[in-house]
Amino acid sequence: MDILSVKGLKKSFGKNQILKGIDFSIGEKEIVGFLGPNGSGKSTTIKCITGLYHMTEGEIKICNYNIVKERTKALSMLGVSIEAPALYPQLTGMEHLKMMGKWRKVSSERVREMAEYTGIGHNLKRRIGTYSMGMKMRLMLAMTMMAKPALLILDEPTNGLDPQAVFELREEMEKIREAGSSILFSSHQLSEVEKLSDRVVILNHGEMIYDGKLPKDIAGTQYQIQVEPMHQRVCLDKIDSLGIQNCGIKENTTDWICFQAESQESLGKVLAEVGHVSQIIDVVKCEMNLEEFYKRIYQR
Amino acid sequence: MFFSAKNICALFLALVTTLMVYQYAYIPAYESVPQEEIAKIENQMNDVSFYIKKYKDMIAQYEEIEPQNESIDDLRAMLKIWEKYDSRKKMLTALWISPENDADTILLFNRQIDEMMVDAPTGMDLGIELIYDENQRDWQGRMLLHAAYEKEGWQEPVISNKPTGGYVLYDALSGKTVIFLVLVILVMFWNYDIWSFDFDNATYKLLYTLPYSKNRIFAIRCLVHWLGSLIGVLIVLSCLFVKGTSVFGTGLESFQIVNEQALTHFGGFSEEMLFLGNGDFAMKLKDAIILRLGLTMLFLTLLFCVLQFISFSVANGTSVIITFTTILLLVCSTSIMGVNLTVENEAVLSGDMGIGVPLVILIEICTAIVFLIWTNWWMHHREV
Numbered sequence: 001m002d003i004l005s006v007k008g009l010k011k012s013f014g015k016n017q018i019l020k021g022i023d024f025s026i027g028e029k030e031i032v033g034f035l036g037p038n039g040s041g042k043s044t045t046i047k048c049i050t051g052l053y054h055m056t057e058g059e060i061k062i063c064n065y066n067i068v069k070e071r072t073k074a075l076s077m078l079g080v081s082i083e084a085p086a087l088y089p090q091l092t093g094m095e096h097l098k099m100m101g102k103w104r105k106v107s108s109e110r111v112r113e114m115a116e117y118t119g120i121g122h123n124l125k126r127r128i129g130t131y132s133m134g135m136k137m138r139l140m141l142a143m144t145m146m147a148k149p150a151l152l153i154l155d156e157p158t159n160g161l162d163p164q165a166v167f168e169l170r171e172e173m174e175k176i177r178e179a180g181s182s183i184l185f186s187s188h189q190l191s192e193v194e195k196l197s198d199r200v201v202i203l204n205h206g207e208m209i210y211d212g213k214l215p216k217d218i219a220g221t222q223y224q225i226q227v228e229p230m231h232q233r234v235c236l237d238k239i240d241s242l243g244i245q246n247c248g249i250k251e252n253t254t255d256w257i258c259f260q261a262e263s264q265e266s267l268g269k270v271l272a273e274v275g276h277v278s279q280i281i282d283v284v285k286c287e288m289n290l291e292e293f294y295k296r297i298y299q300r
Numbered sequence: 301m302f303f304s305a306k307n308i309c310a311l312f313l314a315l316v317t318t319l320m321v322y323q324y325a326y327i328p329a330y331e332s333v334p335q336e337e338i339a340k341i342e343n344q345m346n347d348v349s350f351y352i353k354k355y356k357d358m359i360a361q362y363e364e365i366e367p368q369n370e371s372i373d374d375l376r377a378m379l380k381i382w383e384k385y386d387s388r389k390k391m392l393t394a395l396w397i398s399p400e401n402d403a404d405t406i407l408l409f410n411r412q413i414d415e416m417m418v419d420a421p422t423g424m425d426l427g428i429e430l431i432y433d434e435n436q437r438d439w440q441g442r443m444l445l446h447a448a449y450e451k452e453g454w455q456e457p458v459i460s461n462k463p464t465g466g467y468v469l470y471d472a473l474s475g476k477t478v479i480f481l482v483l484v485i486l487v488m489f490w491n492y493d494i495w496s497f498d499f500d501n502a503t504y505k506l507l508y509t510l511p512y513s514k515n516r517i518f519a520i521r522c523l524v525h526w527l528g529s530l531i532g533v534l535i536v537l538s539c540l541f542v543k544g545t546s547v548f549g550t551g552l553e554s555f556q557i558v559n560e561q562a563l564t565h566f567g568g569f570s571e572e573m574l575f576l577g578n579g580d581f582a583m584k585l586k587d588a589i590i591l592r593l594g595l596t597m598l599f600l601t602l603l604f605c606v607l608q609f610i611s612f613s614v615a616n617g618t619s620v621i622i623t624f625t626t627i628l629l630l631v632c633s634t635s636i637m638g639v640n641l642t643v644e645n646e647a648v649l650s651g652d653m654g655i656g657v658p659l660v661i662l663i664e665i666c667t668a669i670v671f672l673i674w675t676n677w678w679m680h681h682r683e684v
Contacts, residue, residue: 050509053683076511086506090304103510143506 001064003028003151003182004049009058011044018044020206022058026151026182031173033197034186035294040203042186043083046155050080063150079144079181082155085136093124093131093139097146104147114142134165141172152176154185158192170196194290202294214290222260223267224284229254231278238273255281302528307490314486314536321478322543326463333459337396341389344430348386351427355379374421381416385431388413403458414442437577441557448582454553464551465544466585472540473592475644480596483536487529487600487607492620494525494608499615504684518676526604530597555582558591558649565656579651592645595657598664605668609675
């Protein structure tokens with residue numbers, strides 16, 4: 001069963017269409033990274049999923065509960081943290097946990113368990129206003145996990161966190177996945193998305209331009225091929241016409257092309273096609289990280 | 301979170317202010333009554349002498365020119381009333397020096413002055429406001445009170461504004477006192493951030509993603525705040541009552557004048573104002589307090605509903621206070637079709653407002669419901 005199913009999601013504000021038809025899903029125990037530049041529609045998508053926005057068109061289901069028709073049931077499957085931690089400044093950390101425990105109807109033992117989970121210790125007795133961003137994030141995470149949700153949605157959870165806090169958050173998210181929850185999280189920290197996600201969904205201008213595995217998980221080997229500068233574009237088109245994955249111009253070069261060959265036979269086909277058009281100066285085997293992959297996607 | 305430090309502090313301040321008003325307004329006002337009565341009588345004496353002389357001159361004139369004129373008897377009767385009024389008032393000047401010792405005599409003389417007018421000849425209106433002590437309706441009201449006290453066998457108070465528990469409670473609920481203003485400010489302070497707080501702190505994201513319907517969230521929050529506000533108001537009023545009772549007793553064995561037309565008439569009755577006094581009757585203070593309390597609670601409920609709407613629409617705490625205060629001031633200085641929008645309980649129950657209590661209640665309830673429904677609808681449709 002898909003924990004989250006988004007089909008044909010469209011969202012407009014007046015005449016301004018923000019989302020132009022988003023389709024993706026998240027399975028059980030899956031961590032999906034949600035990427036895109038500012039203004040691409042990530043937060044809008046997340047707000048539609050959590051019911052904060054009314055979608056113009058489309059269908060969203062969480063554990064098969066429709067977010068519009070079965071809103072309360074759908075939300076009972078969710079744990080949500082959108083942008084900065086939403087906390088009441090006049091309450092202490094412990095009061096927040098108790099309050100969430102009551103709202104989510106969990107036992108006091110679970111509340112205690114979450115209090116320990118935060119790792120904030122005696123600081124839980126202090127008001128939120130005295131907390132660092134890392135402490136707030138840990139508290140927020142504990143609150144979202146209070147009812148053991150099937151799906152955890154984290155919108156830019158690493159904002160404002162120091163490297164140590166980011167590292168700790170990554171560890172927590174792994175534990176959450178092990179405990180049985182799926183996670184959808186958006187972040188600008190590509191390295192964190194790369195380390196944590198099973199899959200990435202990339203948006204641009206309200207459209208989904210990629211939904212698939214991370215480059216490190218894609219079958220095949222990354223290659224870079226150096227050709228004559230005047231033929232770079234033609235060679236790229238040739239490689240693309242072969243159906244070769246993840247091909248594109250290497251950044252800041254006029255003569256290098258990157259592509260992914262699943263087998264030696266694929267590599268052979270590429271070299272043969274390119275050889276018809278241009279002199280092949282060099283062929284290099286390399287690793288492609290998410291950053292390069294991300295840039296490649298946007299180029300296309 | 302309604303019982304936050306901010307709200308508890310506000311309640312404490314309201315209590316302190318109320319007790320200070322009692323100590324520095326009600327008590328001095330009561331203690332200054334004898335001196336004021338003496339000063340008032342002394343001021344009146346010149347006018348009384350003038351009117352006595354005027355009547356004597358008119359009688360002399362008639363006796364000279366038209367000795368058979370029928371008006372001479374009426375003039376003589378009126379002159380007797382004025383002379384009796386003059387003698388009683390002069391005696392009262394001495395009695396008001398120690399009113400608690402001479403209470404019975406003061407009451408007797410005041411009653412005699414009022415009863416003189418029962419048989420007063422009609423048409424002899426020259427200076428009559430002095431005897432009525434403002435207007436005929438006031439005099440009628442006093443006569444009703446004399447009869448009510450006599451019938452019930454209760455001691456009529458010499459000083460009407462004696463700050464007993466019952467009196468101060470009744471007065472505070474008139475709608476035009478400092479204490480009433482304190483209650484309005486208290487309700488405003490408790491509820492201005494009922495919704496704006498969540499927008500100021502972005503905790504609406506937490507609230508709206510809970511597995512509860514928005515209707516339920518809306519209903520529970522409004523109910524808690526509304527009930528909490530009314531209970532807080534009752535606490536303030538209870539303290540006022542207790543303070544007054546501890547100093548001067550409950551004072552519940554007394555009467556106030558209420559207008560029956562105002563209580564039962566649905567709609568306006570401004571053209572009947574001339575005959576309004578005919579509907580006045582003496583109501584026991586206990587019942588009059590309950591009536592005013594009911595109207596006050598309804599009015600505060602209306603304020604709450606408007607305030608929570610502004611809090612949701614403006615979504616910023618400071619702006620809510622500014623907007624609400626501006627609207628309140630505008631409403632207080634506006635009238636529609638001759639009806640002042642300031643709902644003063646005293647004006648409503650005396651009929652001076654020109655519309656009946658049933659219509660006031662209906663308008664307040666309907667307006668409150670409109671604002672509640674409007675906010676609830678907006679909560680379902682707003683996207684932040």
